Amino acid sequence: MLELRQVNKSFPGGVQALADVSLTVKPGEFVVIVGESGAGKSTLLRTINGLVRPDSGEVLVNGHDIGSLQGKEQRKLRRGIGLIFQDFNLVERSTVLTNVLAGRLGYNPAWKTVLGSFPPEDVELARQALSRMGLGDKIFNRAADLSGGQKQRVSIARALVQQPHLILADEPVASLDPPTAHDIMAWFRKINQEEGITILVNLHDIHLASQYGDRIVGMRQGAIVYDGPAVSVNGEIFASIYGRAPVGDKFNGAL
Amino acid sequence: MGRFKYLLVLALLALCAWQIGLDPVRIWQGLPHMGALLARMANPQWDYAAQVLETLAETLSMAVAGALLGTLIGLPLAIIAARNISPHPVLCRLTRWLLAGVRTIPHVVWAALLVTVFSIGRGAGVLALSITAANIVAKLLSEYIENLEGRQLDALKGVGASWGAMVVYGVLPRIAGRVWSLLFFALEVNVRAATVLGLVGAGGIGQLLWRDLNFLRYDRLATLILILFLTVAAIDGLSWLARKLQNLELPGLVFRGYKNFRAWQWLKLALGAVVVALALGWSISLLGISWDRFVLGLKQGSSMLGRMLTPDWSYKHRMLQGLAESMYIALFATIAGSLLAVPAAFFGAYNLWRHKAWPVANKLAVNFIRTFPPVILAIMFFRGVGPGPLAGALALTIYTTGVLGKLYAEIVEAVDSRGLEAIESTGATPIQVWVYGLLPRVLPDFLAASLYRLESNVRNATIMGIVGAGGIGTWLMLNLSARYWERVGLLLLGMIVTILLVDAISGFMRRRLS
Known part of the structure; x- marks a missing residue:
């Protein structure tokens, strides 16, 4: 359902963000992509969503090459992919409900949504997603009034109302404190297990990664250097991803 | 090289002063008349x-x-x-x-x-x-x-x-x-x-x-x-x-x-x-x-x-003369205004003074002079030095001091105070703290603000002539009222080219600064 074939991407200035990346993800998998910042993790996710167009290679989402699609066709493919960011990217001045309804923009004609009009089913969907994320009493609050963890739950709700088959999360817990980070990661696991939504999460922290992911993909300098089950990550593999040995026995202890 | 650049700026200031007919005696003699005008406002x-x-x-x-x-x-x-x-x-x-x-x-x-x-x-x-x-x-x-x-x-x-x-x-x-x-x-x-x-x-x-x-x-x-x-x-x-x-x-x-x-x-x-x-x-x-x-x-x-669009090229002599005068006015006002704004900024920055009365008084004064539109200020200078480029240049200088005094003070206030404390702790006097700790850090931002001001001052200097305060505006007004559109076209063309040129040079220099 998701397949990358020899994808390359360089940015002006000569940085090669993706170097001959090939990756296949089966429906319902929970994949965690790890690596240092600058390893190309974000570019990988943005390429899958079509926000970044690869220089060469193919990105097949449900058999369609998202990089070669334009306009309406591309928007149709995108609405089936939920996107979660480190800094939430909510519209702070708008209500929580409006932020979540934004997830339905791809399903509704522009002229209606511009007037703020959404079909009742969509509103119901948003309401359910919010109460599921434990924010049922916050729907008319301004997004600015929420805590970091609550904001990230709103953005998960926004992704859920897209009724996606795939959720991409780019460092979703990097701005949160450790207990909240675990809470958010647990939500991803729950969504993955209960609804069978495929999930790709970028994390720089390998401990968190091996705790939640089934499969770990390690990236270094734009290339995939490890792809395998979380349980078999050891000190040697750690070194190949991060270019240094794990400090003390903390790493081994985490496994 | 560094010293040389400052000398160049001062030489430019002197050239402009000479071109606009800066005459300290005339200004001194005119002061009582301007004072009388201000007194009448009371x-x-x-x-x-x-x-x-x-x-x-x-x-x-x-x-x-x-x-x-x-x-x-x-x-x-x-x-x-x-x-x-x-x-x-x-x-x-x-x-x-x-x-x-x-x-x-x-x-x-x-x-x-x-x-x-x-x-x-x-x-x-x-x-x-x-x-x-x-x-x-x-x-x-x-x-x-x-x-x-x-x-x-x-x-x-x-x-x-x-x-x-x-x-x-x-x-x-x-x-x-x-x-x-x-x-x-x-x-x-x-x-x-x-x-x-x-x-x-x-x-x-x-x-x-x-x-x-x-x-x-x-x-x-x-x-x-x-x-x-x-x-x-x-x-x-x-x-x-x-x-x-x-x-x-x-x-x-x-x-x-x-x-x-x-x-x-x-x-x-x-x-x-x-x-x-x-x-x-x-x-x-x-x-x-x-x-x-x-x-x-x-x-x-x-x-x-x-x-x-069919300009009268035989008029180009006047156009060049007017443009040169406008440029002298603008350059004089920008350089002199920038120099005057430096002390204004140091006295007006909140973070440099323990007693806030100083900066508050200074900010009030700076806001006061910023309130007068430059053309109105020029009219006030007519009373002292008579119409002409000198009145325009002095008016624009005062206005520039007001605007830059405010901007410079805000730049100084944005400076992290820890670096200043480091120098202060060596036992330096306030003046030494400013010269060695502050000036090197704020100078690029000061220069960038001054270059922005130059762009705006060139525009202001082109319209000074509308009230008779020198520059290309004098000839523009003359030909506008005579509906001599071929000449207006040429003057506007000259103005547009000059303004675009100044903007481009200033933009280039600002990019070099950052």
Whole structure:
């Protein structure tokens, strides 16, 4: 359902963000992509969503090459992919409900949504997603009034109302404190297990990664250097991803 | 090399001083006359004040209408001109070119041109103010939109939103506060501009100003300038208040259900539509230009434009002479104003003084001199040194000191104080702290601010001639009133090329600084 074939991407200035990346993800998998910042993790996710167009290679989402699609066709493919960011990217001045309804923009004609009009089913969907994320009493609050963890739950709700088959999360817990980070990661696991939504999460922290992911993909300098089950990550593999040995026995202890 | 650069700047200042006829003796002898003018302001003529207030109302309504129309036109232009949200790259490029082109022509010149097209009166004034306000709003707002983080728009792109939905859900809520503050910024700019539009027949208080100036009624001028000063100060205060209001957190509304929420949304939408329609209707009615007159004006305008596009090259001597004089005025004012602004900034920066009385007094003084539009200041200098480039240059210097004094102080206040403490702890005197700790750190920002000011001063210097304060404006006014469009075309061409050139050089130098 998701397949990358020899994808390359360089940015002006000569940085090669993706170097001959090939990756296949089966429906319902929970994949965690790890690596240092600058390893190309974000570019990988943005390429899958079509926000970044690869220089060469193919990105097949449900058999369609998202990089070669334009306009309406591309928007149709995108609405089936939920996107979660480190800094939430909510519209702070708008209500929580409006932020979540934004997830339905791809399903509704522009002229209606511009007037703020959404079909009742969509509103119901948003309401359910919010109460599921434990924010049922916050729907008319301004997004600015929420805590970091609550904001990230709103953005998960926004992704859920897209009724996606795939959720991409780019460092979703990097701005949160450790207990909240675990809470958010647990939500991803729950969504993955209960609804069978495929999930790709970028994390720089390998401990968190091996705790939640089934499969770990390690990236270094734009290339995939490890792809395998979380349980078999050891000190040697750690070194190949991060270019240094794990400090003390903390790493081994985490496994 | 470093020393050499400063010497070069000082040599340039000396050259300009010589060219504009800077004569300390003349200034010294003129001071008592200017003092007398200021003293007269303390003793206003109340019977004349009533007449002034009547035209003041017209001036204010022109400024408000220009700000409203300008913001309404500037908002869509800003969205089209912002590279990250523009509906089409070609459209984006064209809009940017259009805005840059319109920006090279100062508001008074727009007014003078529009007066000949749409007849004398406030209509031409409102149009001129709308054009310049729309340009300011479009430029500043599109820069603001481009500075929104790309990721914030990605979130909506990622859900497959269309362009219209992205603008409504991603851009508009994020720029609403900015639009509000720009509306008031445009109003502040317009109030200053509106006071001088009457000089070219575009309505408002400038017409009285012109009459008093020509009849040498300095007693009346004193009253008039006092009222203008108070008005500008009041508008600045109001604008400050309005911008504060925007940061006020409204208590969150509690809705009983989605229906109530939608009703509230509709109410907001309807109210917004009514307010915009009223603003638009009132502003257009203030123009006082009927549709037939508008069409006729367009016809006249196109024949005028045709004549301007065939410039009279035999006039190029005057053009070059006028441009040179404007450049001397602008350079003198920028360099002298920058030098004067340095002490003003150090005395005005909050973080340098334990006792806040110093900076507060200084900020008040700086704001006071910034309130007078440069053309009005030039008229005040006429009393001391007579009309001509010297009055223009001195007026622009004072204005520049005011603007840069404020900007420099804000730059100093933004400096991290820890570095200063490090030097202070070595036992350095305050002067040593400033020279060794502060100046090297703020100098690049000071220079960048001065270069921005130079761009603005070149525009100001080109219009100084409209009241007789030297520069190319003198010849522009002469030929505008004689309707010698071939010569006007040549003068405008010279102005546009000069302004674009100065902007390009200044932009290049600012990029080198950063």
